[in-house]
Amino acid sequence: MDGLIKAINLLFGENPELRQIIAVTLRMSLISTSISSLVGIPLGALIGSREFKGKHWVQRFTNTLMGVPPVVAGLAVFLMLSRSGPLGSLKLLYSVTAMVIAQVVLITPIMTGLTATIISIPAPRIRETAQGVGISTWRQMGLMIYECRSQLVSTVLVGFGRAIAEVGAVQIVGGNVQYKTRVMTTAIMMQTNMGKFHFAISLGIVLLVISFGINALVNYLESRGNA
Amino acid sequence: MRKYLIVCFTCLMLLGLIACTAKTPPAAEIENPVIRLSTTTSVNDSGLLPYLQPHFEADTGYKLEITSAGTGAAIEKARTGDADCLLVHAKSSEEDFIGEGFGEERLPFMFNYFVIVGPADDPAGIKDAATAAEAFAAIANSGSKFVSRGDDSGTHVKEKNIWKDAGFDPAEEDWYISVGAGMGQTLTVADEELAYTLSDKATFLAHDNSLSLLKEEAEDMKNTYSLIAITPERWEDTNHAGALAFIEWITSGKALDLIDKYGIEEYGEPLFFSMR
Known part of the structure; x- marks a missing residue:
């Protein structure tokens, strides 16, 4: 209880480092979610909107990637960006860019998979109508995305939730460097390991509030989408 | 005759088995056989403690549960009542800890x-x-x-x-x-x-x-490692007797010899030096 009070004081008090950590976290999560959405949603729509040979296998592949453990994705990106790795000359390891790359690798398959599932529900109906009127397949895809917009927004929020809560991959490629790549989750891990529980609790509260906000937004959008 | 031999042989085997089990130290004599040792990563990850642990357990009948973290965190674990004994290496933090009344004394016993x-x-x-x-x-x-x-x-x-x-x-x-x-x-x-x-x-x-x-x-x-037994005053279920038994063992001649020898085989030089 004492820790909780200290944590709340810390949260509303003067602690530039706490705010700096929150800022890095939000920046990283927003950028990685945007990139993943820009790649994942069109890709998912492409898979979900039409029937083609081997679709089954493409979906299985995406589903497998959706379940990749974050530390494995982190390790893969680490080995790529390491000084001894193929992209080592870019000197990106232990930077926010490296963390964004790892998160894009993690989240894009999730966005693709979820979008494909969402789009495939109204797809046959829209396709039938559109073919009757003679609309091109590309415009059909656009129509489907428009039709499912509220569900797709919740997909983006799911991706964002995953990005902000992820710890394994960003610890490996970000290195938890103070003032640079330290984000909320890695800071919580570190502070817990150091026994500084009130700092960890403060960050935990912020994370909880953000994830509550996201959930509320998802629920609101879904209820509006169904109405 | 042959049947008789087989019975005899079986009996001998059984006796041997009983003798073997009887050899292990009687755990019943120790009230609380589990010692929670909170220590720093350097003595655990370097392999020193895993190397000493079986010797200690065989000699005394205690069981050692080792958790390792940075010294700050290791000491914090003792503060929150999650450890019986500390093996750490930061004099000022150790003195603060004792000043707060969690331990009686720090006993420097090895360095590198x-x-x-x-x-x-x-x-x-x-x-x-x-x-x-x-x-x-x-x-x-x-x-x-x-x-x-x-x-x-x-x-x-x-x-x-x-x-x-x-x-x-x-x-x-x-x-x-x-x-x-x-x-x-x-x-x-x-x-x-x-x-x-x-x-x-x-x-x-x-x-x-x-x-x-x-x-x-x-x-x-110079990097000095010390031992602190946590007092049972703050947390009642602290295994103080166990902590003292561990400290007594690890500062004995036998354990210090083991410490001085550790690392020579693998790295060609010892990693820790005992203080006597």
């Missing part, structure tokens, strides 16, 4: 040296420095990168003291990378960033990297 490691070409030229403080000053003046543990561990406390002796406060500098992590990850970052760092020798030798050992065995790089 910190080392400064860095890129093989040594851009800051620290090889010629006489002391760690001089070496740190050379790093700061050349603007070479330095990776700090940044986790309140014994190594981090030592590092901060050396910076103070050198007359620098690098916390806000560009070249100073504070990772808030254990020694292993800190070495990984230093390796990737071609940076210098302060490490305990044992972890450095056990870690796989391309860094070079540039500075060791200066007088201001």
Whole structure:
């Protein structure tokens, strides 16, 4: 209880480092979610909107990637960006860019998979109508995305939730460097390991509030989408 | 006749089995056989404790549960009542801990040296420095990168003291990378960033990297490990008797001999030196 009070004081008090950590976290999560959405949603729509040979296998592949453990994705990106790795000359390891790359690798398959599932529900109906009127397949895809917009927004929020809560991959490629790549989750891990529980609790509260906000937004959008 | 022999043989085997089980120390005599030892990563990850543990358990009948973390966190575990005995290496933090009434005394029992490691070409030229403080000053003046543990561990406390002796406060500098992590990850970052760092020798030798050992065995790089038994006054279920038994054993001649021998086989030199 004492820790909780200290944590709340810390949260509303003067602690530039706490705010700096929150800022890095939000920046990283927003950028990685945007990139993943820009790649994942069109890709998912492409898979979900039409029937083609081997679709089954493409979906299985995406589903497998959706379940990749974050530390494995982190390790893969680490080995790529390491000084001894193929992209080592870019000197990106232990930077926010490296963390964004790892998160894009993690989240894009999730966005693709979820979008494909969402789009495939109204797809046959829209396709039938559109073919009757003679609309091109590309415009059909656009129509489907428009039709499912509220569900797709919740997909983006799911991706964002995953990005902000992820710890394994960003610890490996970000290195938890103070003032640079330290984000909320890695800071919580570190502070817990150091026994500084009130700092960890403060960050935990912020994370909880953000994830509550996201959930509320998802629920609101879904209820509006169904109405 | 043959049947008779088989019965005899079986009986002998059974007797042997009973004799074997009887040989293990009677656990019933010890009230609480589990000792929770909270220790620093350097003595656990270097393999020293896993090497001593079976000897201790066979000699005394106690069971050791080891958790390892940076010294700051290791001491915090004792504060929250999650440990019976401490084996750590940061004098000032230990004295604070005893001052707060959690332990009776700190018993220094072994030491080794910190080392400064860095890129093989040594851009800051620290090889010629006489002391760690001089070496740190050379790093700061050349603007070479330095990776700090940044986790309140014994190594981090030592590092901060050396910076103070050198007359620098690098916390806000560009070249100073504070990772808030254990020694292993800190070495990984230093390796990737071609940076210098302060490490305990044992972890450095056990870690796989391309860094070079540039500075060791200066007088201001001594690293002393101490034992503290936690008093049962704060937390009733603290295994004080167990902690005292562990301290008695590890400061015995036999254990100190084992410590002095550890590492010779694998690294050609001992990693820790006993104090007697």
